């Protein structure tokens with residue numbers, strides 16, 4: 597366990613710890629993806645007929661360097677408040693973060709049902725809720741961020757602590773045996789922080805990124821846009837990804853970045869849920885591009901910023917559920933999919949075993 601990493605006192609320490617930690621993230625070896633690809637080409641189906649099942653299998657085989665372990669999935673949900681709510685960017689009151697976070701801890705939220713039904717683990721982590729959701733808040737970095745309409749959401753030290761808290765929590769669950777990790781969150785206002793982070797890290801236009809969040813009327817959207825427009829100028833210059841995340845992001849986005857980083861270091865696949873985990877992934881990628889090798893996306897979030905990000909990163913979500921919930925709710929569906937895909941592919945007959953001749957088949961994969 598790397599508890600010595602927790603709560604460093606100086607910003608030079610956090611920067612150094614994260615940099616050193618990220619240095620040990622290695623890209624996956626293409627040799628294993630190729631091995632899996634040849635194996636799939638010999639299965640008794642028309643070439644490519646298994647579509648995303650085989651693409652997902654090849655990626656997971658590459659991550660595990662020839663081993664496929666996806667039998668102990670779990671979702672990590674980071675609960676956190678955002679100072680920007682003071683400026684009226686959400687329809688929900690701030691107290692919703694605490695209430696839904698507590699419901700999750702007590703088994704009453706949707707993510708409890710989704711994880712239970714799919715046999716996945718769930719851990720709910722208070723990283724910055726205004727009111728403690730439980731007596732055990734060992735990973736907590738603060739009590740809400742500040743309002744980035746007026747000042748940076750947090751200091752660089754706090755941002756480092758939030759990312760490292762995500763690393764530490766992830767190290768803990770990997771040690772417990774989780775072998776595929778979903779990233780979720782709960783935090784009123786975090787579609788606004790995510791929009792800011794995504795706009796800056798993808799070097800895109802706000803108009804392409806802003807969405808309706810958990811529900812906003814036209815006036816609300818205009819206010820959200822105006823606040824974000826001002827912030828993107830006011831907080832310039834942005835030194836690096838960490839600077840973006842600390843000025844206009846949130847503790848949850850940083851902890852999620854830490855989860856992607858720790859999973860990648862330990863060669864454990866990590867799954868994006870919605871727009872907030874996408875913002876976390878983008879922050880993680882500013883530290884190590886190799887993180888993308890360990891990343892899967894589950895469903896298409898309704899938030900435009902998410903949709904822009906998958907295009908730019910070349911990621912292909914499997915499900916179109918029209919969900920706009922967060923909570924990590926897309927991840928359990930992905931776990932079921934990947935388990936089924938791996939089981940099927942590992943147990944299928946080859947052409948020879950099935951009494952079929954590979955020469956009778958035409959490969960149309962490049963056509964459409």
Ligand SMILES: O=C(O)c1ccc[n+]([C@@H]2O[C@H](COP(=O)([O-])O)[C@@H](O)[C@H]2O)c1
Pocket residue numbers: 685686687688781782783784785786787788808809810811869870871872873897898899902919920921922923
């Ligand atoms: O991840 C998504 O795609 C998503 C889209 C819309 C809303 N949410 C959730 O709604 C909350 C934030 O909404 P808002 O409007 O307060 O920014 C937060 O708890 C998110 O998990 C999440």
Ligand SMILES: Cc1cc2nc[nH]c2cc1C
Pocket residue numbers: 688692696782783784810921922
């Ligand atoms: C804002 C919000 C309100 C909720 N109410 C129940 N689950 C919820 C999830 C979110 C995200």
